[in-house]
Amino acid sequence: MSGISDEEFLHNCEVRSVIRRFFPDGTKAAEYFELVEKRRGKGAADKLRADCRIAWKNHQTDLIGQA
Numbered sequence: 001m002s003g004i005s006d007e008e009f010l011h012n013c014e015v016r017s018v019i020r021r022f023f024p025d026g027t028k029a030a031e032y033f034e035l036v037e038k039r040r041g042k043g044a045a046d047k048l049r050a051d052c053r054i055a056w057k058n059h060q061t062d063l064i065g066q067a
């Protein structure tokens with residue numbers, strides 16, 4: 001067992017999905033976060049936003065390193 005809950009696993013998958021779907025369009029990502037907030041609440045949206053910011057920055061750094 002990896003020690004990660006199903007909820008954490010799904011959250012991590014969603015973070016990766018947001019990066020794949022919306023990078024580098026921050027406006028489209030913001031629209032998605034608003035939908036999440038309407039459907040799942042501010043807490044869930046804020047957690048997703050925070051984790052996506054980190055992943056977004058890491059993704060940018062990875063792309064720069066590949067250049």
